[in-house]
Amino acid sequence: MNNAIKLFIHDSFFDAFSVLPRKIQKKTREFMKKFKEDPKSSAINYEKINTFKDQSLRTVRIDQKYRAIIQAPEEGNGFHLLWVDNHDEAMDWAKNKVFEWNASTQSFQMYDRPKNQTKPVSTNVTVKDAASLYTSYSDDQLTSIGVPKDLIGLVKSIERVEHLESYASNLPSDVYEYLYYLSEGISLEDILEEIEAGKVSDDNTLSPNAQKNVYVLTDDAELENILSGDFEKWKLFLHPSQRSIAYGEFKGPLKVTGSAGTGKTVCALHRAKYLSQKLESFDKPILFTTFTKSLTQYLSTVTEKFSIPDSEIVISNIDKLIFELAREFKVIDESSGMINSSQELELWKEIIEFNPSTFDEKFLQDEYNDVILANSVKSVNEYYKTSRVGRSVRIGRQDKTQIWELCEEFIKSKESNYTKFELCNLLIAYFSSISEKPFSHIICDEIQDFSNLELSLLRVLVNEKEDDLFLVGDPFQNIYGRRINFSKSGIHIRGRRSRKLKVNYRTTEEIKKRAVSILLNTEYDDFDGEKETNTGYVSLMHGSDPTYKVFASPEAEDQYISEQIETLLLDDSVNPSDICIASRTNRLVDESKKLLNEIQQKFSDIKATIRSNDSIVVSTFHNLKGHEFKHLFVRGFSKDYVPFRHPGFDIYSDIQKKEYLKKEKSLYYVVFSRAIQTLIITGVGEKSDWIV
Numbered sequence: 001m002n003n004a005i006k007l008f009i010h011d012s013f014f015d016a017f018s019v020l021p022r023k024i025q026k027k028t029r030e031f032m033k034k035f036k037e038d039p040k041s042s043a044i045n046y047e048k049i050n051t052f053k054d055q056s057l058r059t060v061r062i063d064q065k066y067r068a069i070i071q072a073p074e075e076g077n078g079f080h081l082l083w084v085d086n087h088d089e090a091m092d093w094a095k096n097k098v099f100e101w102n103a104s105t106q107s108f109q110m111y112d113r114p115k116n117q118t119k120p121v122s123t124n125v126t127v128k129d130a131a132s133l134y135t136s137y138s139d140d141q142l143t144s145i146g147v148p149k150d151l152i153g154l155v156k157s158i159e160r161v162e163h164l165e166s167y168a169s170n171l172p173s174d175v176y177e178y179l180y181y182l183s184e185g186i187s188l189e190d191i192l193e194e195i196e197a198g199k200v201s202d203d204n205t206l207s208p209n210a211q212k213n214v215y216v217l218t219d220d221a222e223l224e225n226i227l228s229g230d231f232e233k234w235k236l237f238l239h240p241s242q243r244s245i246a247y248g249e250f251k252g253p254l255k256v257t258g259s260a261g262t263g264k265t266v267c268a269l270h271r272a273k274y275l276s277q278k279l280e281s282f283d284k285p286i287l288f289t290t291f292t293k294s295l296t297q298y299l300s301t302v303t304e305k306f307s308i309p310d311s312e313i314v315i316s317n318i319d320k321l322i323f324e325l326a327r328e329f330k331v332i333d334e335s336s337g338m339i340n341s342s343q344e345l346e347l348w349k350e351i352i353e354f355n356p357s358t359f360d361e362k363f364l365q366d367e368y369n370d371v372i373l374a375n376s377v378k379s380v381n382e383y384y385k386t387s388r389v390g391r392s393v394r395i396g397r398q399d400k401t402q403i404w405e406l407c408e409e410f411i412k413s414k415e416s417n418y419t420k421f422e423l424c425n426l427l428i429a430y431f432s433s434i435s436e437k438p439f440s441h442i443i444c445d446e447i448q449d450f451s452n453l454e455l456s457l458l459r460v461l462v463n464e465k466e467d468d469l470f471l472v473g474d475p476f477q478n479i480y481g482r483r484i485n486f487s488k489s490g491i492h493i494r495g496r497r498s499r500k501l502k503v504n505y506r507t508t509e510e511i512k513k514r515a516v517s518i519l520l521n522t523e524y525d526d527f528d529g530e531k532e533t534n535t536g537y538v539s540l541m542h543g544s545d546p547t548y549k550v551f552a553s554p555e556a557e558d559q560y561i562s563e564q565i566e567t568l569l570l571d572d573s574v575n576p577s578d579i580c581i582a583s584r585t586n587r588l589v590d591e592s593k594k595l596l597n598e599i600q601q602k603f604s605d606i607k608a609t610i611r612s613n614d615s616i617v618v619s620t621f622h623n624l625k626g627h628e629f630k631h632l633f634v635r636g637f638s639k640d641y642v643p644f645r646h647p648g649f650d651i652y653s654d655i656q657k658k659e660y661l662k663k664e665k666s667l668y669y670v671v672f673s674r675a676i677q678t679l680i681i682t683g684v685g686e687k688s689d690w691i692v
């Protein structure tokens with residue numbers, strides 16, 4: 001490629017390319033190869049369209065039927081690939097488009113010019129209209145966040161958030177984002193600070209702000225990967241807030257929070273790549289850990305695509321990590337094993353069968369792990385004095401005596417085996433006593449699923465230094481009810497070392513709103529005792545509203561689901577593997593499998609190691625965590641089943657019920673936020689009041 005030429009490929013182009021028929025994708029790849037060699041070649045056949053609002057846009061021929069839309073400057077060397085489609089559709093897409101460079105924000109902006117707006121509207125006087133969202137801001141202030149001058153009148157006419165959403169296509173995506181922040185109460189000063197952080201002083205077309213929705217081609221080999229279809233948008237595009245986190249340098253631990261779909265795992269993956277490039281000066285690998293096995297498998301696949309050598313990174317879920325470290329560093333005998341949570345619960349159940357107690361096995365398991373082990377309690381006298389803040393049931397001295405005796409029985413019954421939290425304590429003691437640590441840096445994803453004890457272990461597995469811990473999570477996805485506190489775990493986050501991601505890249509705004517609505521009137525903390533909020537959480541994508549229908553019978557629900565599946569599969573761009581049917585219980589999962597068998601549709605369980613493109617996926621809610629699907633069915637959502645209640649729910653205390661329902665809300669929030677384009681919710685009977 002001519003080094004003097006800059007080729008910018010926009011995310012809109014990748015979106016359009018991804019749904020083209022395969023034959024046309026091949027022709028488009030051939031065109032792109034020719035284009036990258038010399039965009040100014042006469043063989044490109046640029047065609048200027050007089051009916052286009054933006055006369056810098058051109059069409060180019062892919063074949064007799066298909067056209068690409070390109071911005072080809074009259075001066076300069078920057079060429080922009082914007083869209084590719086059928087001739088008529090491509091012309092329709094481009095006819096009202098405006099494409100321009102905004103020097104104030106150092107960003108490429110593209111939007112549909114409003115049909116009723118034919119000339120710039122100028123007012124430097126604040127409009128006296130209390131019903132409008134943005135009349136308190138001057139023209140200069142709106143311009144400073146990127147509002148084009150000819151859209152200031154439109155912006156000042158917007159009266160409410162729903163009005164703003166209706167103009168999403170008529171505003172540049174970065175402007176829509178910033179206006180949404182203002183409507184949520186985020187200050188203009190904070191927004192300007194974020195914009196300034198994404199600007200550079202040299203080649204501003206390569207600034208983080210400019211690359212928010214644009215891939216700048218600098219490497220022919222990388223383009224070959226893209227042309228072959230081996231690309232994923234998250235590898236190519238980072239929001240400036242993500243880039244500053246993934247590629248920044250910090251004087252200690254960094255906490256990154258963000259609601260579902262905001263690219264937290266993407267940031268963590270880019271962080272791993274960044275740190276691996278610095279490993280020449282370190283003789284220890286990076287640890288990338290998370291809570292679930294399924295996410296660990298996904299991370300292993302992705303880090304290969306990032307070309308991070310195995311010698312530079314260890315990827316492990318926390319349970320596996322704990323046991324392997326205990327073995328490797330000989331804190332336990334080779335003959336000893338680790339029992340999992342289910343085995344642990346069964347042991348407690350056996351103990352109270354022979355030692356009747358007023359407490360059930362789940363309470364005893366949690367008391368042992370969250371109070372006794374978490375505080376390294378060694379005797380009943382220490383237990384008497386230990387704080388139980390966060391536990392939902394109050395107990396007295398006599399209760400503690402009984403519980404301690406049961407704990408002694410539990411320890412005997414395990415024989416030479418250990419629980420995960422027992423191993424945590426042994427490993428914390430071991431690594432606290434030595435200066436040589438096993439890892440150079442640690443990246444931890446899904447921290448809301450971890451316990452304080454596990455976080456304390458991570459703290460002692462790496463020396464305190466710059467960039468030592470990178471901790472990523474979402475307080476609202478706390479489906480296990482963990483009460484973690486960084487300070488209690490020896491992790492101290494200060495000042496700018498706490499960052500928050502706000503832009504949802506997974507779901508449409510309509511689906512995001514449905515997911516967030518489940519959390520109303522429920523409070524969550526930010527892992528350090530402060531209240532977490534969804535302020536400024538926005539999706540820049542829009543689509544159809546989620547549907548919620550209930551039926552008189554399970555047969556009618558099945559009929560509706562099968563009809564919707566049939567409709568989806570009529571679309572050639574939809575693979576069966578793009579569709580998932582999720583249920584709260586295993587029984588309902590079995591009902592989904594039965595339905596798919598009846599309509600002769602292949603399916604696979606989400607836990608399957610290999611899933612084919614011609615199989616619809618079925619899953620429980622808990623197993624859905626860490627996955628995403630273009631089209632998601634959530635069945636069994638009715639008044640009788642939502643919230644789902646365990647058999648012992650009715651005898652819970654009020655505090656226990658509150659905590660349990662909070663976990664259930666987090667679970668539904670997780671489930672709904674797995675949907676990318678379509679969310680269909682069904683049930684039998686009356687509608688649940690959890691959806692308003």
